[in-house]
Amino acid sequence: MSAPTLPSENPAVSVANPPGYALEFDNVSIAFDDKVVLDRISFRLSHGETKAIFGVAGSGKSTLLKLAIGLMPPDSGHIYVLGQEITGMTQAQLFEMRRRVGIVFQESALFDSLRVYENVAYRLMEEHISPEEVERRVREVLRFVELERTYDMFPSELSGGMRRRVAIARAIITEPEVLLYDSPTGGLDPVTSNTIIELIVKQRDVYKTSALLVTHRLQDAFTMATHQFNQKTNQMVALPKGQLCEVPMSFLMLRDSKVIFDGDAHQLATSRDDYIREYIS
Amino acid sequence: MALELELISPFELARDFVLAVQEYTLLSGQALANFFRRPLYMGDMLQQADLIGVGSLPIVVLTGLSVGALLALNSASTLQRFGGVTLIGQLVSLGMVTELGPLITGLMVAGRNASGMASELGSMIVTEQIDAMRALGTDPTKKLVTPRVGATAFMLFFLTIIADLLGLIGGYGVAHLLFGLDTQQYWTSVWQILVFRDVFTGLIKPVLFGFLIATVGCYYGMSTRGGTQGVGRSTTQAVVASSVLILVVDFFVTKLIFAIFGYR
Numbered sequence: 001m002s003a004p005t006l007p008s009e010n011p012a013v014s015v016a017n018p019p020g021y022a023l024e025f026d027n028v029s030i031a032f033d034d035k036v037v038l039d040r041i042s043f044r045l046s047h048g049e050t051k052a053i054f055g056v057a058g059s060g061k062s063t064l065l066k067l068a069i070g071l072m073p074p075d076s077g078h079i080y081v082l083g084q085e086i087t088g089m090t091q092a093q094l095f096e097m098r099r100r101v102g103i104v105f106q107e108s109a110l111f112d113s114l115r116v117y118e119n120v121a122y123r124l125m126e127e128h129i130s131p132e133e134v135e136r137r138v139r140e141v142l143r144f145v146e147l148e149r150t151y152d153m154f155p156s157e158l159s160g161g162m163r164r165r166v167a168i169a170r171a172i173i174t175e176p177e178v179l180l181y182d183s184p185t186g187g188l189d190p191v192t193s194n195t196i197i198e199l200i201v202k203q204r205d206v207y208k209t210s211a212l213l214v215t216h217r218l219q220d221a222f223t224m225a226t227h228q229f230n231q232k233t234n235q236m237v238a239l240p241k242g243q244l245c246e247v248p249m250s251f252l253m254l255r256d257s258k259v260i261f262d263g264d265a266h267q268l269a270t271s272r273d274d275y276i277r278e279y280i281s
Numbered sequence: 282m283a284l285e286l287e288l289i290s291p292f293e294l295a296r297d298f299v300l301a302v303q304e305y306t307l308l309s310g311q312a313l314a315n316f317f318r319r320p321l322y323m324g325d326m327l328q329q330a331d332l333i334g335v336g337s338l339p340i341v342v343l344t345g346l347s348v349g350a351l352l353a354l355n356s357a358s359t360l361q362r363f364g365g366v367t368l369i370g371q372l373v374s375l376g377m378v379t380e381l382g383p384l385i386t387g388l389m390v391a392g393r394n395a396s397g398m399a400s401e402l403g404s405m406i407v408t409e410q411i412d413a414m415r416a417l418g419t420d421p422t423k424k425l426v427t428p429r430v431g432a433t434a435f436m437l438f439f440l441t442i443i444a445d446l447l448g449l450i451g452g453y454g455v456a457h458l459l460f461g462l463d464t465q466q467y468w469t470s471v472w473q474i475l476v477f478r479d480v481f482t483g484l485i486k487p488v489l490f491g492f493l494i495a496t497v498g499c500y501y502g503m504s505t506r507g508g509t510q511g512v513g514r515s516t517t518q519a520v521v522a523s524s525v526l527i528l529v530v531d532f533f534v535t536k537l538i539f540a541i542f543g544y545r
Contacts, residue, residue: 069416091420098418109413123417126320170417 020083022047022178022210023068028077030063037063039257040077045178048208048248050200052221054279055254061214062106064254065180068212069103070094082177099123102171103180108163110155110170116142117151120170141169145199161192168199172209179203179211185220197223198236204248205229218280225249225265253279304504308426309496315420315427325428333394333429334436340389341440342447345377348385349448352376353455366460370470373452378475378483382445384531387490390437391523395498398429399519402502403512411503426499434491441487478542486534490527497523 023045030038037060045051055061066072067079070086079086082100089097110119117138118125124134142148145165155163164184171179181200185193197220203209205228215221227236228247239246251268253261253276261268261276271277315321356372402425405411411421449471456462501519505511 066412071412071415095415095418095420098416101416103413103416105409105413105416107409109409111410111413112408122419126417126419 020047021045021080022049022082023212024078024080025064025068026078026080028067028074028079030060030067030072030074036257038067038074038254041254041257041259042077043252043259043262045210045212046248047177047210048204049250050204050211050213050224050248051250051252052224053212053214053252053254054216054218054221057216059254060257061254062182065103065182065212065214068178068180069098069101099174100176101178101180102174102176104164104167104171104182104184106182106186108155108160108167110163110166112155114154115151116147116153116155116158116166119155119166120173122170123174137173138169141173142166144172145169146195161188161196164188164192164196165199168196172203172207175207175209177210179209181211181213181215183214183216185215185217193217193220194223198229200224201227201236202229206231221249221251222265225251301504305496305500308422308500308503309492311422312426312430312496312499315423316431318423320423322424322428325424326431329428329432330436332397333390333432334440337390337393337436337440338443340393341386341444344385344389345382345444345447346451348381348444349373349377349451349453350455351451352381352448353452354459357456357460361460366456366462367466367470369452369456369460369462370467371474373449373456374471374474375479377445377448377452379479380483380531380535382448383441383483383486383490384527386437386441386444386487387494387527387531388524390433390440390491391494391527392520394433395494395501395519395523396516398495398498399502399505399515400512402499403505403515406503406505407508407512421503426496426503429499430492430495433495434488437487437491437494438484441483445483478538482535482538485538486531489530489534493526493530494523497526 021044025041025043028038028041029036041064043051053061053064063072067074068081070079070081070089074087077087081097084097086094086097110116111122114122117135120141121134121138124137129137139148139151142151145168147162147165147169150158150162150166155166158166168181168184184196184200188196200211200213201224204211204224213221213224225247227238229235230237250264251261252259253268255275260273261271263271268276268280271280352373353369357366357369360366360368360372402411405414405425411425414421414424453464453467453471456467457464498519501515501522505515507514
C-alpha cells in the first residue's frame with residue numbers, strides 16, 4: 001500500500017526533539033455531576049511518540065483528549081502541553097497554545113456550511129495568509145490525504161472515510177507539534193481504516209509528530225506498532241519480527257476512570273493482568 | 282419507549298435558573314466586549330445582516346401593512362361615533378411609531394431569527410463544530426455570537442423604520458378608501474402628532490430588542506445539550522424566551538422613557 005506524497009515534506013520538522021515532554025498529565029481528575037470520569041490520571045507523551053489509548057465506551061478517552069487541548073478544565077491535577085502548564089491558562093493563552101496542537105474529532109466535526117477547501121484552510125485564513133499561499137497549501141495537504149478532487153465539495157457530499165481524511169488534512173495543515181486523534185477509524189471499513197492508519201504512521205515517522213490516538217480498534221494500534229513508513233518507497237511496511245519495539249509507539253489503557261496500563265507493545269502483549277489479556281485477545 | 286416522569290426539586294430549579302441567568306449575562310457581556318477586540322469578523326457580520334435584515338423584509342412588510350391597516354380599521358369605527366375620523370392618522374402614527382412598529386418587528390424577527398440562531402449554533406454544538414472551532418484557535422463568541430448581535434441590532438433598527446412606514450401606509454389605505462379621509466389631512470396629522478420623544482422611543486427599542494433576540498438565540502444555541510432533540514428544545518425555548526423578554530423589556534423601557542421625558 002502506498003501513501004501519497006506531500007510535496008513540501010519539510011525535513012526541518014523531523015530534527016532532534018526538544019527536551020521535556022510533548023504532553024504530560026499529572027494526577028488529573030474530572031467528574032461530570034457525581035460521576036468520576038478520570039481519577040488521578042498520570043502519563044507522559046515523549047516528543048515524536050504516538051500513544052494509543054484504549055478503554056471501553058464511556059471510559060473517558062475523548063474527555064482526556066479534550067482536556068489535553070484545553071477544551072475543558074480538569075477538576076484537579078496539572079496538564080502540560082509542550083512544556084507549558086495549560087491548567088490555569090486564560091482563554092487567550094489557550095487559543096495561542098492550540099496553534100501548536102491539532103485535533104481530529106470522532107465525527108470529523110467539519111464545518112458543514114463551508115466547502116472542503118474552506119474547512120482545511122480555516123486556520124490559515126484566520127491568520128490572514130495570502131490566498132495564493134492558502135490554495136497551494138490546501139491542495140498540497142489534500143493531495144497528501146488523496147482528496148484533491150473534493151476541493152470544492154461540501155462535507156455532506158463526502159463519505160465518512162473521506163470526511164475523516166479531510167479532518168486529518170485540516171489538523172495537519174499548520175504542521176502542529178502534537179496531534180490528537182479521537183477514534184479516527186471508528187465506523188469505517190477495513191480498507192479505509194488502513195488508509196487512515198497509514199496517514200497517521202506517515203505523520204509519526206516522517207514528521208515525527210507526537211500524537212495521542214484514541215481507538216476502539218486494537219488491530220489499528222498493533223498495525224501502527226508493527227509497521228513503519230518507508231519514505232523511499234512511500235509505503236507503510238511491516239517491521240521485521242525482532243524490531244517490533246523500535247517504532248515510537250506506546251499504549252495506555254483506561255479502566256474504571258484509572259490508568260491500568262502504560263507501556264510498549266511488548267509489555268502489553270506479555271501483561272499478566274486478566275483484564276488486559278481479555279481485552280487484547 | 283417508556284415515558285419517565287422525573288420530579289425536580291424547587292431548589293434545583295432555582296439553582297438552574299440562576300446559573301442560566303449568570304451564563305446568559307456572561308455571554309452577552311462577552312458579545313459586547315468583543316466589539317472592542319480584534320479580530321472583528323466584519324464579513325460574518327455583513328452576511329448575518331443580509332440573512333437577518335433582507336431575509337426578514339417580506340414578513341416585516343406584510344405585518345407592518347396589516348397592523349397599520351387593522352389599527353386604522355378598529356379605531357375608525359370608534360372614532361366615527363364621535364365624529365373624530367380625522368384623528369385616525371394621529372392614532373395610527375403614535376401607535377405604530379412608539380409601540381407597535383418596534384414590537385411587531387421585534388416579535389417577527391424573534392420568531393424567525395432567534396430560532397434560526399439557536400438551531401444553527403445548537404447543531405454546531407452537538408456535532409462538535411464549536412469544539413473544533415475552539416480547537417482551531419477561534420473564539421466562537423467572537424466569530425459566531427458578536428456578528429449576530431451586531432447585525433440583528435443594526436438591521437432591526439432599519440426594519441422597524443420600514444414597518445412603521447408600511448403601517449402608516451396601511452392606515453392611510455383604510456382611512457382613505459374606507460372612510461374617505463383626505464390624503465393631505467391624514468399625512469399632516471401623522472406628521473404633526475409626532476414629537477422627538479416618540480421617535481426616540483420608537484428607535485431605541487429595536488436596538489435593545491435586536492440585542493435581546495440575538496443574545497437569547499445564541500445563548501440557547503450555545504447551551505444545547507442532548508442531540509437533535511436538544512436542538513429542537515433550544516429552538517423553542519429561544520423563541521419563547523426572546524418574545525417574553527421583548528414584551529417585558531418593552532414595558533420597562535416605555536416606563537423609563539416616560540420617567541425621563543414625562544407623560545405626554
